[in-house]
Amino acid sequence: MIQVTAQTLGGHIGQEVTLDGWVHRVRAMGNFAFLLVRDGRGVVQTVLEDPRLVEGLNLESAVRVTGRVVGEPRSSSGAELRVTSIEALSPALEPPPFDLNKKALEVKLDAILDHRSLSLRHPKERAVFRIEGELVECFRSYLRGQGFTEIFTSKIVAAGTEGGANLFPIEYMGTRAYLAQSPQFYKQMMIGVFGRVFEVGHVYRAEPHYTSRHINEYLSLDLEMGFIESEEDVMRMEMGFLATLMGRLEETCAEEIALLGARIPAPQAELPQITLAEAKEVLRQRFGKELSEEDDLDPESERLLCQHSAEKLGSEFLFVTRYPISVRPMYAMPDRERPGATKSFDLLFRGMEVTTGGQRIHEHAMLVASIKNRGLDPEDFAFYLEPFKHGMPPHGGLAIGAERLTSKLLDLENIRQAALFPRDIKRLTP
Amino acid sequence: MIQVTAQTLGGHIGQEVTLDGWVHRVRAMGNFAFLLVRDGRGVVQTVLEDPRLVEGLNLESAVRVTGRVVGEPRSSSGAELRVTSIEALSPALEPPPFDLNKKALEVKLDAILDHRSLSLRHPKERAVFRIEGELVECFRSYLRGQGFTEIFTSKIVAAGTEGGANLFPIEYMGTRAYLAQSPQFYKQMMIGVFGRVFEVGHVYRAEPHYTSRHINEYLSLDLEMGFIESEEDVMRMEMGFLATLMGRLEETCAEEIALLGARIPAPQAELPQITLAEAKEVLRQRFGKELSEEDDLDPESERLLCQHSAEKLGSEFLFVTRYPISVRPMYAMPDRERPGATKSFDLLFRGMEVTTGGQRIHEHAMLVASIKNRGLDPEDFAFYLEPFKHGMPPHGGLAIGAERLTSKLLDLENIRQAALFPRDIKRLTP
Numbered sequence: 001m002i003q004v005t006a007q008t009l010g011g012h013i014g015q016e017v018t019l020d021g022w023v024h025r026v027r028a029m030g031n032f033a034f035l036l037v038r039d040g041r042g043v044v045q046t047v048l049e050d051p052r053l054v055e056g057l058n059l060e061s062a063v064r065v066t067g068r069v070v071g072e073p074r075s076s077s078g079a080e081l082r083v084t085s086i087e088a089l090s091p092a093l094e095p096p097p098f099d100l101n102k103k104a105l106e107v108k109l110d111a112i113l114d115h116r117s118l119s120l121r122h123p124k125e126r127a128v129f130r131i132e133g134e135l136v137e138c139f140r141s142y143l144r145g146q147g148f149t150e151i152f153t154s155k156i157v158a159a160g161t162e163g164g165a166n167l168f169p170i171e172y173m174g175t176r177a178y179l180a181q182s183p184q185f186y187k188q189m190m191i192g193v194f195g196r197v198f199e200v201g202h203v204y205r206a207e208p209h210y211t212s213r214h215i216n217e218y219l220s221l222d223l224e225m226g227f228i229e230s231e232e233d234v235m236r237m238e239m240g241f242l243a244t245l246m247g248r249l250e251e252t253c254a255e256e257i258a259l260l261g262a263r264i265p266a267p268q269a270e271l272p273q274i275t276l277a278e279a280k281e282v283l284r285q286r287f288g289k290e291l292s293e294e295d296d297l298d299p300e301s302e303r304l305l306c307q308h309s310a311e312k313l314g315s316e317f318l319f320v321t322r323y324p325i326s327v328r329p330m331y332a333m334p335d336r337e338r339p340g341a342t343k344s345f346d347l348l349f350r351g352m353e354v355t356t357g358g359q360r361i362h363e364h365a366m367l368v369a370s371i372k373n374r375g376l377d378p379e380d381f382a383f384y385l386e387p388f389k390h391g392m393p394p395h396g397g398l399a400i401g402a403e404r405l406t407s408k409l410l411d412l413e414n415i416r417q418a419a420l421f422p423r424d425i426k427r428l429t430p
Numbered sequence: 431m432i433q434v435t436a437q438t439l440g441g442h443i444g445q446e447v448t449l450d451g452w453v454h455r456v457r458a459m460g461n462f463a464f465l466l467v468r469d470g471r472g473v474v475q476t477v478l479e480d481p482r483l484v485e486g487l488n489l490e491s492a493v494r495v496t497g498r499v500v501g502e503p504r505s506s507s508g509a510e511l512r513v514t515s516i517e518a519l520s521p522a523l524e525p526p527p528f529d530l531n532k533k534a535l536e537v538k539l540d541a542i543l544d545h546r547s548l549s550l551r552h553p554k555e556r557a558v559f560r561i562e563g564e565l566v567e568c569f570r571s572y573l574r575g576q577g578f579t580e581i582f583t584s585k586i587v588a589a590g591t592e593g594g595a596n597l598f599p600i601e602y603m604g605t606r607a608y609l610a611q612s613p614q615f616y617k618q619m620m621i622g623v624f625g626r627v628f629e630v631g632h633v634y635r636a637e638p639h640y641t642s643r644h645i646n647e648y649l650s651l652d653l654e655m656g657f658i659e660s661e662e663d664v665m666r667m668e669m670g671f672l673a674t675l676m677g678r679l680e681e682t683c684a685e686e687i688a689l690l691g692a693r694i695p696a697p698q699a700e701l702p703q704i705t706l707a708e709a710k711e712v713l714r715q716r717f718g719k720e721l722s723e724e725d726d727l728d729p730e731s732e733r734l735l736c737q738h739s740a741e742k743l744g745s746e747f748l749f750v751t752r753y754p755i756s757v758r759p760m761y762a763m764p765d766r767e768r769p770g771a772t773k774s775f776d777l778l779f780r781g782m783e784v785t786t787g788g789q790r791i792h793e794h795a796m797l798v799a800s801i802k803n804r805g806l807d808p809e810d811f812a813f814y815l816e817p818f819k820h821g822m823p824p825h826g827g828l829a830i831g832a833e834r835l836t837s838k839l840l841d842l843e844n845i846r847q848a849a850l851f852p853r854d855i856k857r858l859t860p
Contacts, residue, residue: 005577020625020656020657020823021625022622022821023821039625040577040579040623040624040625040626040656041577041579041624041625058821060622060820060821061821062622062656062657062821062822062823064657089657089821089823089824090792090793090821090822090823090824091821092819092820092821093794093819093820094819094820096820115816116619116813117619117620117622117623117813117816117817118622118816118817118820120620120623121622121623126623126624129579129581130579133579133580133581136580136582137570137574137580140567144567147435147470147471149470149471149559149560149563150563150566150567151559151563151850152566152632152649152832152850153850153851154632154647154850154851154852154853155585155632155647156598156609156634156646156647156853156858157858157859158858158859168586168600168601168602169600169601170598170599170600170601170609171598171599171600171601172598172858173636173638173646173855175858177858179586179600186850186851189546189547189860190547190550190850192452192490192492192547192548192551193470193547193550193551193556194470194471194556195450195451195469195470195471196470201631201632202582202584202585202631204586206603208603216586216603217584217585217586219582226450226470226492227450227492227494227519362520363520364523383546383547383859383860384860386545386547386548386860387547387548389522389523389524390490390522390523390524390526390548391452391453391488391490391491391492391519391520391521391522392492392520393450393492393519393520394519394520402582420581420582420583420584420616420620421583421584421616422584423584423586425603428586428587428588428602428605428607429587429588429813430619430813430814430816
């Protein structure tokens with residue numbers, strides 16, 4: 001017997017097939033019945049000429065249905081299934097806590113997260129993660145094509161990368177360790193080995209506040225590349241990735257995008273960029289908002305600048321460049337031509353920072369001086385500093401927050417909607 | 431100017447090119463000099479007609495060399511570079527702590543791990559991770575092709591999956607949490623959502639012993655699949671992955687395999703399997719080793735069984751099946767036809783267990799009873815149990831230890847050689 005899925009059904013018109021899935025909706029019509037079967041990616045419309053077949057079949061029961069595929073132009077797959085038998089593989093014991101077959105899940109976010117294994121059965125909820133999975137896969141495949149090597153670095157570290165704030169302590173077999181805030185040191189150390197590296201992995205920030213923009217464990221898409229001329233090379237790599245991603249999502253996730261009503265930006269070969277100083281000038285002149293020279297951008301500024309970019313610069317993405325040394329980490333490369341500035345950038349998208357990156361310091365003496373300037377002790381960074389004595393080429397990189405980019409691509413209100421099992425100050429389960 | 435790499439050099443004979451990399455070896459010959467340049471994946475032979483170009487050029491300095499590519503049959507790429515200029519991008523300040531350009535790194539494992547960012551510059555050391563990266567990528571691409579969805583689940587959990595031993599505690603914003611031992615509960619919970627899922631991520635075991643087979647943070651390749659007939663479906667999925675992997679490695683990592691002198695097994699469509707009881711009979715009859723009925727296999731038994739499989743069953747891989755309930759977790763599906771046994775398996779390879787898997791219990795009442803039978807409280811597993819009330823289909827899965835499989839494929843003596851930054855009872859840095 002041919003096994004089909006919601007995706008492949010349309011290719012089997014006229015054939016006897018079986019389909020595995022869950023009872024998504026049942027409608028008895030007197031002398032026949034409609035049954036919607038949800039499988040791992042879609043929903044299949046089936047018709048039962050014998051309505052007794054659906055008797056006692058609870059919503060969400062796991063079933064195996066057998067029947068003949070017939071053409072049906074009103075169905076999205078162009079086909080429906082005329083069912084001859086239904087096998088109940090695993091009956092549902094009670095109704096789900098909310099309606100999974102309505103157009104949207106009309107439930108508060110906390111309930112959605114409390115019952116994650118059930119809320120994700122809603123086609124719209126799970127569509128988010130199908131798209132996020134494609135986003136991550138595109139990041140990896142694009143970079144592999146550009147000569148990057150994938151690495152997996154430890155998330156248990158002896159000290160923080162930026163000096164120590166916001167770390168989660170671990171009891172590590174009689175000593176104390178921490179969860180890694182980023183793979184920053186490790187990806188730089190691997191430049192001397194592979195030249196270009198990337199990593200996809202969770203990172204941890206013990207920020208004790210609850211906002212719609214932060215979670216305490218997030219998926220970081222990291223890359224680092226050697227032999228660059230400047231941070232512009234890193235920005236170009238990100239532009240290449242994003243243009244590829246937008247094209248790919250329209251191809252591989254068309255159904256999910258339509259279901260969510262998401263507006264995926266058209267691929268752009270170039271994204272606009274302005275310096276942080278110029279950005280502050282825009283904020284002052286256009287929006288009457290004053291930021292001092294040393295201020296970083298606050299969430300409202302990020303929203304206003306994205307509005308400006310969409311309206312005046314033709315892109316929902318905006319690179320902001322040349323952040324001052326004071327707001328960047330000790331490894332940020334100073335800009336020789338502009339004292340006080342670094343060769344760094346953020347990428348804003350639809351009102352939120354989704355990437356931080358830049359060129360790094362590659363000279364040992366300059367890096368040691370920068371560490372000391374922050375009041376830190378170079379001895380504490382011994383293993384990180386080691387490769388810098390052995391021909392570290394000019395290099396730079398970036399980190400993209402996967403949940404942030406996904407939630408903005410899909411216009412989700414809260415970053416938690418783009419994390420399968422989010423962790424925050426209030427939530428450790430499920 | 432054309433930018434080449436060690437991989438692409440051979441395609442540019444007759445052209446002027448530049449190559450970025452590190453000074454791997456220098457040999458001045460009087461009126462000319464040889465210079466080996468190592469880039470992110472290979473080593474390029476270059477010839478300098480003006481030996482003054484290499485004066486003062488320390489080993490491991492980062493350089494950009496420019497020259498003309500000429501055919502050279504004795505070179506592995508079929509070409510060498512006649513250098514006209516060398517730009518020192520970042521000079522090495524001191525010699526590396528060991529010879530990086532000898533055939534092998536003749537240094538103790540501790541020194542290799544202490545200086546990881548330098549030891550990995552040795553072509554043999556880094557070849558391990560190029561192969562491991564391909565292995566991981568093959569796992570993902572094979573499963574995507576089989577309709578699996580990639581998931582990313584939290585590594586911070588409120589309780590352990592198996593009841594509580596060997597957990598690393600985390601101070602989580604005023605409360606206590608733990609590092610995840612496996613994504614077991616989460617991948618099962620996602621069966622009802624996506625039908626088939628996989629995850630690649632670090633997992634954590636606070637095992638306080640030091641052996642060549644264990645590290646405390648390892649990369650787990652997890653899959654879970656719904657609507658199975660039995661654990662045989664899961665084993666078939668692993669056989670399909672392994673056969674694809676062996677073919678792919680020979681294609682994409684031929685250089686690295688040759689460099690390491692690794693023996694990659696020929697792809698096999700079917701791998702042999704024996705029950706645990708049969709395995710114990712083999713141990714007794716052939717090797718004079720007695721194990722009781724309830725014993726699990728010890729490392730020596732795994733070695734002897736693999737010897738038996740290679741010699742008598744025609745494979746370096748061996749599935750061992752039907753482990754007793756007493757040595758398997760509470761979610762293992764009992765075998766109705768063989769009281770006391772579970773529908774589970776391990777996969778042994780070259781003397782070591784590299785996979786554990788099996789069918790899982792999918793009936794809510796059976797799972798609750800199994801939890802109670804272990805002296806555990808079902809209330810502590812509330813979020814895990816929830817989807818089992820809502821049509822959980824028959825399902826099963828497995829977990830492959832990426833470092834174990836890699837180290838056995840490459841005949842490495844210690845699993846730490848297959849972890850970029852291993853963590854164990856003695857090591858938290860680099």
